Amino acid sequence: MLQSLARGALDLFLPRHCAVSGRPLLDDDTGPVAAEVLRQADVAGADYCKRCGAPQGAGVGVIRECLSCQDVRDGFGTKEIVAVGRYAGVLEDMCLALKFGGERNVAKPLAAWLVPLLHERGVAARIDAVTPVPLSALRVLQRGYNQADLIARALKLEKPLVNVLRRTRPTDRQAMLSLAQRKANVDGAFMVRNAALVEGKVFLLVDDVMTTGATFAEAARTLKRAGAKAVYGAIAARAALGSDR
Numbered sequence: 001m002l003q004s005l006a007r008g009a010l011d012l013f014l015p016r017h018c019a020v021s022g023r024p025l026l027d028d029d030t031g032p033v034a035a036e037v038l039r040q041a042d043v044a045g046a047d048y049c050k051r052c053g054a055p056q057g058a059g060v061g062v063i064r065e066c067l068s069c070q071d072v073r074d075g076f077g078t079k080e081i082v083a084v085g086r087y088a089g090v091l092e093d094m095c096l097a098l099k100f101g102g103e104r105n106v107a108k109p110l111a112a113w114l115v116p117l118l119h120e121r122g123v124a125a126r127i128d129a130v131t132p133v134p135l136s137a138l139r140v141l142q143r144g145y146n147q148a149d150l151i152a153r154a155l156k157l158e159k160p161l162v163n164v165l166r167r168t169r170p171t172d173r174q175a176m177l178s179l180a181q182r183k184a185n186v187d188g189a190f191m192v193r194n195a196a197l198v199e200g201k202v203f204l205l206v207d208d209v210m211t212t213g214a215t216f217a218e219a220a221r222t223l224k225r226a227g228a229k230a231v232y233g234a235i236a237a238r239a240a241l242g243s244d245r
């Protein structure tokens, strides 16, 4: 609150700066990221993996499994995952600015890329509700927001946004853990707040970055155990295994 008040006060005197390149923003820049930076982003097109959302090389088309997800035997608890692109370059910088740089508005251009992909791939029409992967209460307190929730809100898909998931406990940072440890770390990490809002519904589960997908899968499976009919995923960036945040 104080931080955002201070930033608002600063904006009165100083020009706002691009969340990625740091150059002062001009009247032509519509969002928090400079136009020439947005143009450099590698956004997914017609070649992608349906299972994990990873973009594929030109001409590969739509595939059901890829090198990034073939080791995840049980999948992610989702029917399909839509990702803006790979966790690299401008997309990586934007995700970092959103998560660690306090740049809340970066959620908007990320969502603006997700929306057409969700429509083109028929996902937007199949879902009943949108829900973000929650953070622990402590993490929300430290950061002031949940970046997944900001992206989910910015989607504006004309479907209800419901925060139905809750963390049951804080989990260790996944980056330090092996694959097996990551799975154990997130086992039972979520619970459903209100089962009546979940039963029989098709959800779009939203997160910023997905790496092993252990957290994402646990959140999706928690929804399904509570009676969700199906879960689709929407993520800003798909990180390769071994480059966890």
Ligand SMILES: [Zn+2]
Pocket: 049, 050, 051, 052, 053, 054, 064, 065, 066, 067, 068, 069, 070
């Ligand atoms: Zn894949």
